[in-house]
Amino acid sequence: xxxxxxxxxxxxxxxxxxxxxxxxxxxxxxxxxxxxxxxxxxxxxxxxxxxxxxxxxxxxxxxxxxxxxxxxxxxxxxxxxxxxxxxxxxxxxxxxxxxxxxxxxxxxxxxxxxxxxxxxxxxxxxxxxxxxxxxxxxxxxxxxxxxxxxxxxxxxxxx
Amino acid sequence: xxxxxxxxxxxxxxxxxxxxxxxxxxxxxxxxxxxxxxxxxxxxxxxxxxxxxxxxxxxxxxxxxxxxxxxxxxxxxxxxxxxxxxxxxxxxxxxxxxxxxxxxxx
Numbered sequence: 322x323x324x325x326x327x328x329x330x331x332x333x334x335x336x337x338x339x340x341x342x343x344x345x346x347x348x349x350x351x352x353x354x355x356x357x358x359x360x361x362x363x364x365x366x367x368x369x370x371x372x373x374x375x376x377x378x379x380x381x382x383x384x385x386x387x388x389x390x391x392x393x394x395x396x397x398x399x400x401x402x403x404x405x406x407x408x409x410x411x412x413x414x415x416x417x418x419x420x421x422x423x424x425x426x427x428x429x430x431x432x433x434x435x436x437x438x439x440x441x442x443x444x445x446x447x448x449x450x451x452x453x454x455x456x457x458x459x460x461x462x463x464x465x466x467x468x469x470x471x472x473x474x475x476x477x478x479x480x
Numbered sequence: 481x482x483x484x485x486x487x488x489x490x491x492x493x494x495x496x497x498x499x500x501x502x503x504x505x506x507x508x509x510x511x512x513x514x515x516x517x518x519x520x521x522x523x524x525x526x527x528x529x530x531x532x533x534x535x536x537x538x539x540x541x542x543x544x545x546x547x548x549x550x551x552x553x554x555x556x557x558x559x560x561x562x563x564x565x566x567x568x569x570x571x572x573x574x575x576x577x578x579x580x581x582x583x584x585x586x
Binding site: 325326337339340343344346347350 | 556559560563566567570573574576
């Protein structure tokens, strides 16, 4: 038993081949499902928040299995920062744009005054745009929360 | 068809019950994980397959799609649940949880 434990402890990185392989198998499908949830958010269960959480959790799974440094190769801190801010900007910007053209905040129907498209279609695409923004924001926040908490703020070495 | 579905659901419930009994009654961490990991995976697959079959009673394209989605959930559980059990066991091994031994032995 002790020999076996030492053998496990000496593998570099902390996690072994089984976890890494199945994470590599699962991550693309989780990301695909996250995109599906975001895109189908306006007429089925789900939406921007849930899809963003799924995308972020796929990334967290990668960071858990391979380490924080490895996950930063695929999305740097600056890219993460940019994702969060663009997401929030899309959400708030679209809402304020609706207010500027003569409706309320996030009143998508008002956009029909500016850009000629039927009112129901504006409602449909407005919800979609806002949910893409929410999804981007939530995904980035999830990933950066994990980075901060798992590495105790240093962002160098995770769990 | 419904006889097969009933048998599969009953078998799934049986394995869930056995797994729960194992989690409650086994003596230490590793054996409890053994019970939880194996029984729950198999029972979940049986139950989901029964649901997919039940959904296919009227064979249309939409029902086939829904059944395929259910079976893909089953495939995901089939990969993810044993991996989670493995990760938990490895973490316990690294931290140093001692396995249970019969009293009086060794």
